[in-house]
Amino acid sequence: MLDLNSDKSIYIQIAEVIENEILLGNLKEGDQAPSTNQFAKVYQINPATAGKGLNLLVEDGILFKKRGLGMFVSEGARKNILEKRQESFFKEILPEIIKEVERLEIPTEKIIKFIEEHKGGDNND
Template identity: 45%
Template sequence: MFDDRSPIYQQIAEKIKEDILAGVLQEDEKVMSTNQYSSFYRINPATAAKGFQQLLEEGILYKKRGIGMFVSQNARETLRQQRRERFFEEVVDAMVAEARMIGIPLADVIRRIQDADGGRS
């Protein structure tokens, strides 16, 4: 599951975010404990805890004392909004800049996107 591209704790946080976005984890659903997570993935419990702490700080998870951690209300929508913003910044803005640099009219880019969409929008 884990690779060398980023720290394991960040990959843990991203995996949980992906599960929330995909609907695998629902709002107010309990998530695995850090000990369960570390045992299941055979990682250091402190590493798992750091990933969970990141999600707590971002407001994606919340803690019920003595019970565990749960998916926050509106976590999915929050994550979707963050991904939309990142998509436009990293993909669309970069595409527009590249098109301008190589002389492709934006109308051609738009037409190509519409063709790729097959009229579904």
């Protein structure tokens, strides 16, 4: 789902929507990705903006173009997305979490216990 009020550019959000669909298994290798016109119609955005997001994924090797047919999920796309997002997690997100853990003086054991209890969506919230 796109957040048109977000600080994040719409075309980047479009790329993330496609990546998320691949990670969830809703789009598999060889499947056709939604078209720029489909994105434009559903989200009421300019087709060029949607195209920019899809082209980002082409540049990253996540999608490939079939002339006259559209864009399709590349072989190894899921693996590439996982590697890219894991690298981002360890370089950008986790260091910020660790800083907050230290500020709040949360013991490492408590963090590990929380992760183990909530890992895999098996939480009882």
